[in-house]
Amino acid sequence: MALFKTKSLSQAAGKKQNPLENQNPPATGKSLTLRQKAILVVGTTLVGLLGVLYATSSTLLLSNIKVAEEQNTRQAVESVLSIVAQTKQDFSARFPEWSAWDDTYSFIEEGKPSNYIESNLTAQALLSMKVNLVLYINSSGELVYGTGLSMERKQKIPIPASVRKQIAKGSLLLRSANRPEILTGILSLNSGPMLVTSQPILTSKGSGPMRGTLIFGRYLDTAKIQKLASRYRLTWHEINSSRLPPDFLAARSYLLMEEQNSNKDAQCLLMSYASCPIFVNPLSSQAIAGYTIIHDIYGKPALLLRVEAAREIYRQGIANLRYLFASLAIVGLAFAAIATLLTEKLLASKRQRNESEVRYRAVIAQATDGIFLIDASTKRFLEANAALEKILGYTPKEIIQLTLYDVLLEAPEKIDRDIENLTAGQHFTGEQQYRRRDGSIVQVEVKANQIADPEKEILCVVLRDISTRKSAENAMLRQAQKEQAVNRVVKSLRNSLELNTIFSTAVSEIGTLLKVERATIIEYFPDQQLWRCVGEYRQTPDLPIGLGWEIPDRNNWVTERIKQLEIIRIDDISQIEDETIKNLAQTYPGAWLIIPLRVDSYSSYDTLSIPVWGTLNLLRHWAPTPWEDWEVELAGAIADQLAIAIQQSKLYQQIQQLNADLENQVIERTAELERSLSYEATLKRITDKVRDSLDESQILQTAVQEVAISLGVYSCDAALYDLEHRTSTICYEYICPEIPSGKGLTLKIDDWPDIYDRLLQGHYVQYCFIALPGALVRSSKLEFTILSCPLVDDRGVLGDMWLFKPRTEYFSDLEIRLVQQVANQCAIAIRQARLYQATQAQVEELEKLNRLKDDFLSTVSHELRTPMSSIKMATQMLEIVLKQAGALEADSTKVARYFKILHEECQRETNLINDLLDLSRLDAGAESLVLSSIDPKIAILHIAELFAERIHSQQQQLEIDFPPQLPHITTDLSKLERILTELLNNACKYTPAGEKITITARVKESETTISEHPEKLLLSVKNSGVEIPPSEICRIFDKFYRIPNSNPWKHGGTGLGLALVQKLVTYLHGSIRVESANNEICFTVELPV
Known part of the structure; x- marks a missing residue:
């Protein structure tokens, strides 16, 4: 398969860079014959088309030509779009095996370079896949590996900067659990449009979790688009290019407007090219073009594609109508040109095949893998590249002298069977061992398949040296086994925090794992200068017991090296001549491995600067063999974990002790807090009782009793000082039955200077007498702890x-x-009680004086009333006599003036006496009420009328304000009139000229839901121009009180008017209040209705 991939790559490169393209073939006889054949075909075609063109041109209309031309152009554009869509689908379908490959899944999971890149992502491999970009991105959006590829230079290049912007975190290109599908489309880059496919990285079973995104990309160019649709001339531009030709600008405006007017979103246009709008525009009389938009992978317009087609329908129609014969000539020339081009293409194709073969052989020669061909029938080498010499050591000339049996380390029968399978069409992939020329064995990876050959069966075999990889795999396997063993031991150690359990588990696990006869743990005790065995594993019970075994520390070279944290490997203890370990060698012969255990936080060694806690010892008794490095490493790793376990156990013990100490502290603090809360409650209870009383005796007796009960003491007493006589007398006490009473005992302060000096300074004293023969304290023998606290x-x-x-x-x-707090509260309470007693004495004295004063005034008023009645009667008789004598006819006479003064003063004294008597009757409750239902409006108007002339004469203003409907009230009319009279008299007396006096009446709803009088009548008398100081308002209703001013005799009066008004209002079950602000005084009387 590798051979075929390389050959395909060479062919592809040859097609792209054919140096003979567009060159004229040499003028040979063969080429002239082809041209003649082409001319013959053209002639025959012209004759046949003559009649067809004539009949067609006469029947078609120009309008039908235009419609057909547009439909043809649209079909051309749609066919090109279909090919582009198929190209994207084919490109996307080439790489699922990469994204769903277990090696890819492991590579992206490790997140670091590995043999995966060297094996699969070489420049040659990327050339064979025809890709310009490869990106491996993990699930966090981080680039694990990425590279670009230059097809021209056939080498890797850095990733374009514009690509890095496209793969930012959150990009649509990145696959995730929310976007697991394969995404294929076009990216607009600075270097040109690129066709990319983004695929999720999963396991070969298609299962998750998804580990990231695999992206392949390939640039688009005009040559490749021309190959996709060779029938048309294709031109494309980036849609946002600033250098668009005019026809592209017009097409872009039309197509963008059509997309905006359609209801299809960008994703719909991206998925289905059939729904993309198409713009048809004749370029000239010779060509017509169809335009459409190709969207990028984000669904945004990216490329503006023009499919240019010859206006064959239009030309044919016009030619049929005007130039029938000329059309025939043009068609002939066209056919001739086609024949010529076909001929040239055939010649160029032959040259291209020759050059492709040359390039193919060059690629094979430069390959790093060994490649050779063998004859399937003879198993003989036919050909080999230079890389095979590096692997097997044979030169190409030497290798062709050998057969496959000479180098492949497998049975001939198996070799024959594998070759039969290859000739049957199967492929072989696997690992095999080959014998090198020097006789050494090399491990190789083999890929083999049959290649087509018309003459004989030839097999192509590719070898890759994997010796280094195998060594690494073996090392990784040993490391994995080591880690598994360590993890198993660690898991066992972590099951307990008890040291003995940790020791027994550790020696048992490592002894079983390394198959040693004995494993021990020895702890170092620096304060005792010895090492003691605290944990032991014995493979068989007949081995001597070493638990508790002690080794001296002095003059021992082994322990000195251990203290330097040195691992000691002794392959045979009997070979060491040393007196310090001679006895140990006899008892415990064999191979020793001693590994120090370091516990950094083991504080008992910090002061001695000894970092070692103890050792882990492994012994082989029966067959001592050298300790291998992997055994030492494994034992060291387990020793590290054992040290950690010991440290954790020590820390756990410390934590347990700390927890126990903390729990005891919590219990103590809780008890202390409970006592504190109890004392706080006691203090509050004592304080409440002390504050509820002003009796000094009750205060102190309560305090000593509550304190004694709360603290559970034998005795608590309180003494008061006489600082003048320097004595302290016990006045109050609370004692247990067995304690003698000390109440009434008087102590001299000067007899106990050590105690009373501190008490007199305000400090408490806690003491216990050591020796004081014959002395008594509070009538008790000196066998107590005593607390003395001052009341200060x-x-x-x-x-x-x-x-x-x-x-x-x-x-x-x-x-x-x-x-102390109780003593302070008692001191405050005593001081308050004494102040209260002094105040009560003064109050009682004042009340006595007030009663004497009232009695005196009452007596004087009664005594003066009779002579004043006689004087008033004599004055009336004198008035009659003077009138008869004519002495009072002129007001300006002295007699008239004197008589007027006599009459007024007599009347004032009479009023004063009457007021005093009224106050006396009201205070004594001897005044009777004459209740009647009255209209308050009538009473107000009647009293106001009496003062109208006086108000007018004093240039004052009177205003009366009450609602039309006022309820009748039940009250004593005479007393109500007296109240209004006194208030108006007071207002007239103190209101300056030009100011206003206002009388107001209102009804007020009662504030309580249950009341005998649900409504109240509010009568207000307000005068302006004057104000009462706030400090004087509280005394304004006192008897004989007058507000102090610069001229106290400016206004007459005795100071009894407002006091009498208050008494009368109270007698009528009402209330009165006064308010003064903003240069106004307002008296408000509230009476029940």
Whole structure:
């Protein structure tokens, strides 16, 4: 098969570069005879066509000629497109065996160069496939291998840069699980259009997973297109070329518009050329052209193809009508030209065959594979190339003297049987062994088949030297076996993290694998200066037991070399003369292999700078033989894995210990956290109880009781200091039944300076008396651990808390913190309780004074009411007398003025007394209510009318605002009128001239769903031009209170009006509030309806 491929390649090259093409043949007799024959054919044809042309030209119409001409041109274009489509299909069908080849699948999976390239992707192989581009791309979109090929130079060239852009990640050319189909089409490149096929890389069974994409490409050129359709003249241009001829420009515009108007997408046009639009355009009276678009592999317009055909129908029609006889001459000349061309082509074809044979022989001579021909009947060599001499060592002259039996190392019967199969039409491919001229054996790959020969049966055989490949395969096989053995041992070692199990598994596996009588693991103990056997494998039970066997480290040259991480190979221990191992040699004779075990993280050796942990030892007792390199390598690999397993086991033990320590810490922290939470809850409980009380006794008693119960101490007591007398008295305590009470005990601070000096500084003290004969602390013998914590706040130390525990225990930080926090809370609570007691005493004193004041005012008011009544009566009588005497007729007289002052002051004092009495009755609850249903509008208007003249005289403005419908209210009319009167009087008194007084009434819905009075009446009296400071609003309803200003006597009044209004509103089950902002004051009274 290889021979035929090479021959086909030579023939193809000869057709492409025939130097005799388009040359005139020599003028020989044979060529003249052919010309004469051609002329004779032309003459006969002209005579026969004369009648046909005449009849045809007279019946056809020019319109029918045009239609027929266009249809013929379209058919020509469609036939060319069909040939192009067939070419793409043929090109795509040539390479599935490459993409579905197991070697291709393995090559793309390894992702690195291998013999695959040297075997299959040589320049000669690519020439034989007629491809200009080969790309291997893995499933990740990465280029594994790629090359271009120059057909002219017959050598590989780099991949064009424009091709690399087409295979970017995500390109349509790349095959994937989503695009597993074969894709074939045209790519527009800078170097010209290229026909490419993109195929998924699968196994020979067509199964996955898909490993990548295999791309082959071949340039298109005019010569090859002419071969596809030799009947027509074909011209193509890239559709986006800037140098398109005018007729191509017109065709491009028409075809692109037709594609846009059609509903077919680009993929449809790519798959079916029959659906592509065609543009027909007469070029001249001699030629007509059909244009169409060839799409690239992405479905985009790529090439603009012109199929140019002679306007034979048109010419024939015109010639039949005008130049019948001239047409006959033209047809004759055409036939003559055809005959001449055919003759020239026949001569050129003969020369081409001769040149092809020469090139074929040159290719065979330059081939790197050995090629020879043998006679099938005699088995004798007929011919051989120079490469065969390099393989077998025989020159071509020597080889033809031999037969196949002389060099092929197989039985003659098998050789005869294989030759019979080849002559029967079968092919042979396989590996065989040949004997070289020097007698050595060479491993070759053989391909053989029969070649056609009319005289005898000839076999062509191709040999390729695969000795290097076989050596590599054997090395790879040994490496694979080694890796399998190591993996099996590693798998066994990883089944356990317990050292003894690891040791027994390791020695058993390696002993069985290498078929040794003994395998041991020896651990080095540097602190004991010895080596001890910790794991052992014995092939037979009768061998001496070595487990526990100890070897001294001192003066031992073997162990010194082991410490240098040196592998020791001893083929026969008995041949070594050394006293240190003489006893070992007698007990354990044979071949020794000692491999150091290094465990880097074995921390016990770091301080001694000894990197070795121990050794793996292999012994052959009965038949000591030298250790082979592969055995040493395998044992070393297993020793490395054993060292890793030992290291992992050590780390696992450390992790287990760390986990145990961590678990203990978690338990301790959890218990500590639980205690902390318990103490926090205790502190909150104590704080809540302390804050709920202002009784100092209850506070301290609760604190000592809760702390004693929470901490489980023998005793907890609280003492208060008398810093003036330098004493501390136990006032409160909580003790166990067996502890004597110390309540009421007073200690002198100066007697215990070591303790009280720190307490007075605000620090706690935890202590236990060592020896103090006869001394008592809190009436208890000194056999406790004592915690003293001061009760201190920002003003100083108030006392302390003492807690007692057994002498063997102590107070933890959490307990001390809890006691400190409780002591701080107690100090704050004591200070607050004492402040509260002082405040209560002051409040009680003020209330007593206030009651005395009220009693005095009530008494004075009652005492003054009777004389004021007499004075008022005397004043009235005096008024009658003065009127009768005519003394009051003129207001300007002194008597009138004096009488007016007397009358007004009398009335003011009377009003003051009445107000005081009213306030007294209201405070005492002795005032009765006279309830009636009244219209608030009438009451408001009535009171406003009384103040109208006063407001007008003071140049003030009065505005009344209430809705048309106000509900009646049930209340005491006199008290309501008194409220409105006081508020309007207050507004008139303080509103400047030109400002406004506004009375407003509104109904407000109750905010609660359940109420005796679902509605409320809001009465507001607002005056502008004045404002009350925010600090004075809270005191405005106090008795006798007047807002301070620069002139307190500018406005009259006693300060009882607003206080009386508040009392009256409260008595009517209402409320009053005051707001002051934006230079306005508004009093709002809310009364139930």
